[in-house]
Amino acid sequence: MGRASKREEIAEAAFRQFHARGFNATGINDITKAAGVPKGSFYNHFSSKEESALEALSRYAETLRFDLLATPDLPPLERLRAHFEYLSRDTVDNGFVRGCLVGNFGAEIADHSEEIRVAAKQGFDAWAHRLGAVLAEAQAAGDLDGSLNTETIALFILSAWEGTLIAARVDKSSAPVDAFFELVFERILR
Amino acid sequence: MGRASKREEIAEAAFRQFHARGFNATGINDITKAAGVPKGSFYNHFSSKEESALEALSRYAETLRFDLLATPDLPPLERLRAHFEYLSRDTVDNGFVRGCLVGNFGAEIADHSEEIRVAAKQGFDAWAHRLGAVLAEAQAAGDLDGSLNTETIALFILSAWEGTLIAARVDKSSAPVDAFFELVFERILR
Structure with a gap:
């Protein structure tokens, strides 16, 4: 699995987790677990939970x-x-x-x-x-x-x-x- | 300070903290610190954070x-x-x-x-x-x-x-x- 597709999976999982649980109740661990990737890989693609939340808002707008x-x-x-x-x-x-x-x-x-x-x-x-x-x-x-x-x-x-x-x-x-x-x-x- | 007034201070601090921070971002520690009481005393008056949140809703309604x-x-x-x-x-x-x-x-x-x-x-x-x-x-x-x-x-x-x-x-x-x-x-x- 390439880097780009991992990023996509993490971003999509973050969106789903934030939408279902809210911001504070969602841990990086929840996101990487839902994406099926190692916890550390989150920071290869996002600098912070906040950054993934900004992308989640864009993804939500598309729905x-x-x-x-x-x-x-x-x-x-x-x-x-x-x-x-x-x-x-x-x-x-x-x-x-x-x-x-x-x-x-x-x-x-x-x-x-x-x-x-x-x-x-x-x-x-x-x-x-x-x-x-x-x-x-x-x-x-x-x-x-x-x-x-x-x-x-x-x-x-x-x-x-x-x-x-x-x-x-x-x-x-x-x-x-x-x-x-x-x-x-x-x-x-x- | 008597038991009853400690309960009042904890309940009021919980309401203020939940209103300012939200439910998940508020820890028991935030509540007892704001109330100026030892952390352990929270559980002398409330069985859970959820229970103090229910009382916070009542207090909010009064405002x-x-x-x-x-x-x-x-x-x-x-x-x-x-x-x-x-x-x-x-x-x-x-x-x-x-x-x-x-x-x-x-x-x-x-x-x-x-x-x-x-x-x-x-x-x-x-x-x-x-x-x-x-x-x-x-x-x-x-x-x-x-x-x-x-x-x-x-x-x-x-x-x-x-x-x-x-x-x-x-x-x-x-x-x-x-x-x-x-x-x-x-x-x-x-």
Whole structure:
């Protein structure tokens, strides 16, 4: 097994472990064990646990199906709904565990690691920007009140989604997710 | 110093440490050091770190100023706003750190400790119930559309608040808090 593939296995294992356990509960040992590599090999590829957490955030972003926000020939608000429906199914089908890695790191680590805070901020900013662009499209198409501030709504919807995932994990039910869809799509964006 | 006051100091230190550091980053040693008591004395009063975390959730709930939801002679929606304005000031004035202990435990621990998950669920349920009661009062007073489901709105507002705190900590700005007030009070409850 070459160096490059070991790095890939360690990076992917780190992402999975951080997502399942959180930052502080994940040891380097958990990561290398899950990757099936010797513990010492972690430091051949990452200078610190923090560095592997930054890469985990990038890997997580790739799972968020932003492509659903850009499906051709679908009205903007239907694309927005499809994006959150995908994320909802992922949570419901997995038994309401893990939540969002960006939000988890935000809750657990943002106060204590400036590097991780900044990476989480970039993740949220990029996500909110994508949501805001779809909302602006909806306004241009006449599907959304043109007087609304799409950036503010995008920021709020993303915050609400992050809290919804925590509430669903705590409640072990889809009630918070159902409330999110009802209020966002039937009240805020109606 | 008597037993009872040592217990109080340990319990209060545990709450402060969990709120500032999170569950996994807080060691028994951090708690007893902050309380100014010998490490071994922790186990004279608590059977486990988890047990002190359950008490921390109760102590946190007492800081949430639920009394602001019941101020006499103030319209229901103004009481709701005063409650969240108090919580917002607390976050802004503290430099966007710590967030909500219930949400933090939800994000970090709910998947891993059934006892803490259930306690966090009870905390959210009681909080949402109080918010829902104020919304029902607003409906009765004719200040809120009577066709809205107040329990669903309460659940959503609480989720949105939890996510807003995480976004504010990540952004180190009040922008997510401002978006919360604008969308909740000017759009959802208008």
